[in-house]
Amino acid sequence: MTAATAEVDELLSAVADPTRRRVLDLLLDREVATATALAGELPVTRQAVAKQLAVLNRAGLVEGTRRGREVRYAIRPQRLGAATRSLAQVAAEWDSRLSAIKRIAESVALDKQEEETT
């Protein structure tokens, strides 16, 4: 497997979990937030949020900066853009497969029509 697909894989895996997607959504909205602040807006514990932030941090989607006793997290827009593009790439593959299905089905239908009229 190439490095490019391994990266796509890692990014898609990072956004696979609903809590992580909620964390990303909140961070997109707030720009900067601590695990405590994020937990205040989600039906999960601070520890659970901290765990998901660690996963997102490992995937490079967020970065933390220590401020006194707390760590403030922010989105890394370039990496999130890459994750979004990975999904767009998968979507584009489906578009080309659907176009191919259309091409084949329409030619099969045309052949059948001609058979019936001759």
Place this chain on the structure above:
Amino acid sequence: MVAHRIEREILIEAPLEVVWAVVTEPEHISGWFSQSVDIDLTPGGALALHWDRHGTRHGRVERVEPPHFFSFRWVVRPDEDVTEDNSTLVEFTLKAEGKSTRLKVVETGFPDRESFEDHSRGWDRELAELEEYVK
């Protein structure tokens, strides 16, 4: 909203039965998907999509409801056996619109491997270090 689901559709000027055949029959699948395919078109049936360059992606047929609904799981990485943790779900829905057919595809469930990724990543790192060491 951060996306995790893909949904695409297309309008095809062909009857439902023809589109169903193109979506599900091996001789047609090799025209729009993999180079060749082995498929057992029954729920739970095995699916194997072959590419000369990318290897084989295994899968499992989930639901077969001709001529309106067909779904399967397929692995994200080549040459792995299919499980819930390493595959995505692809669902085709076909709907007649006059003499045409609207075909929709939804792909969901991009696997969250974080639970066991920690272990495999640890091993990858150790193997890489070992490789460096023996060079």
